[in-house]
Amino acid sequence: MSELEHIRIPEPEKPLPGLSITGDQGLIQWLSSVDHKQIGIMYLWLAVLFLLVGGIEILLVRVQLAVPNNHFLNPETFDQLFTMHGTTMIFFVLAPAIFGFSTYFVPLMIGANDMAFPRLNAFSFWCTFFGGFLLYFSFVAGGAPDAGWFNYAPLNQYKYSSSPGIDYYCSGLLLAGIGTVAASVNFIVTILKLRTEGMGLKRMPLFVWMILINSFLVLAAFPALNAALVMLLLDRELHAHFFNPTGGGSALLWQHLFWLFGHPEVYILILPVFGIFSEVFPVFSRKPVFGYGFVVGSGIAIALLAFGVWVHHMFATGLGNTVNNFFAASSLLIGVPTGVKIFNWLATMYGGNIRFSVAMLFAIAFLVEFTIGGLSGVSFAIVPIDWQLTDTYYVVAHLHYVFIGGSLFGLISGTFYWFPKMSGRMLDEKVGRWFFWLFVIGFNLTFLVQHALGAMGMPRRVYTYPDLPGWGLLNLISSSGGLLMGIAVCLLVYMLFTSRKTGKEAGNDPWDANTLEWTTTSPPQLKNFNTVIPVKSTRPFRDFKRPDDTDWAREGGNDE
């Protein structure tokens, strides 16, 4: 690399400022940063910003639905709001939050000083950033997209949605998608090439394992979405005929391509969260994770099966019994590896010395809520039930139980777990408990009743409904639960902002944790590691702290 010596790279030399803007170079240090920690933090703030925006959108929707025959919103605005809510939450809250944690912690957990391609890393972030803002530019450009987050044909055609919203949907998601693919390439190379000495694949932290599997999933799934988005743009801008049935195109083709991406996407948003839980459960149960190999193996099984289940989103389109039965079987099958993981975590807790921190509370709540979401998911794999319930509020309830009760609970758990490392300060455990109960109660109030509404036949995505028996009351309960969640999220954001300055000093290792990121200072120095402690088991930092009771000695010290 001798030729690089005379290129001056404007990089900071002092320690990075943790979560605050005031470094030695101020805001420009963040904008020009190629440091994985700063990029990770920017991903996370981006997710928080869009969480608030997407939350406000859906609160407006819930106000409209609070009572029957309401006219708070007109139908056009209603369509735009729920479309933007879904798109925002999936692509610009859950995804950037997951990539934020991965970008920050994958290098730290494997003992590396940065990602394999730091500039590509910055490129990925800015693609996501501008993708989000491009999507939101549609509001001032003449109207937001209004065909739902999965944007079915022919509703997505110019004839039915003539505002430029869907064009912004395509370009925004395309840009963000390119960023996601680039980030995933970066993760794979980083994980495969930059692990510290001694960290074989079988000793990698499970979070890193899940990111590795997940990145392959992204590389295989996102091209289908990108291709579909390009085709849709061609349809709308250049009058091509991909999805327009009147021109010989096929509306079903959009559904196939979208769900060929869309179902793996569901797992893309949950596998890293499984990784977070596989760190949180052992640390707060003070036991090694139960069945390390099974957690990894079931992760791989989920990733492979994820590509064989997409048609269960399309049972109602009339593809025939053979196709439906095949995909019903595969969809039932994918419940198995997910169930394996739930038992892994339960067994990790069993007999452990459990500390009920907020991170652990969210992890335990996840086990309950995600299982409910999983069970309603399995019910959809049964074709007749799907025919009865598809496009009702039952689907809405199911997907929120897995996206919130699964993905978001994991990300919040990760926030409480890792915030001390990123900021050097603790999040207040007492206020955190208030937040936990408000959020969990609000969440169940909102969505548990929607199962019933769906079973009673209330269709999703209608802007108002007649005053049928029970509907008004159940919707009111749902809306008040939503308000509770809104208050809880405001409390969380307030905590994040205040704790970063005034929280209790965290120290380097506040949780007595197991993995390498806790061996650094909080927040870590500009250069993560000067030396990395030896890695001889999956819990290297614990071995280091307790040299007389190491995992590798107990396992027989097989290679030393």
Place this chain on the structure above:
Amino acid sequence: MMKLVVGTEAMFFLSLIVAFVYFSLSPAFKVLQLGTLDIKTTGIFSALLFFSSFTFWRADANFRKGRTQRLKFWLLITILLGVVFLLGQAKEYMKLLNEHVNLASSTFGTSFFTLTGFHGLHVLVGLIILTIVTCLAFMGDFDVGGSSVISTVGIYWHFVDIVWAFVFFVVYVSPHLM
């Protein structure tokens, strides 16, 4: 890294090819396909593109042996072949557009131009990369060995050729077989 990029690109082209095959099942599609496409002319241009994979392989092999002059020669030939292929594609597009076959005319036009257009775009990107590499070669960057640039670019260039093999078969050859 390049292998991962190529892998994800392959999935992208798979989606486009699936869309093409999906539309090609309708009878009107095949009539247009047989009536407008000239398998012989495009076949010759395709052969030139496939040959460019061979010339790039020669460039790479000579680089490994430290023969910088031959490296430059084979790189230039590769670029030339790529440019000729793109010119052939442009000529074919002009002919089709004159016959009023375009993106908006039918599902054949839609899927044909999208699929071959995206492949052409990849050839163009490859040519830009090759031009940069060739400039670097003439500036003496590859006089010392050990760089992985040539072999990395090679993965991409061979990939673009292999994609064309599939596209050529699906778009030009398969209607004659069935």
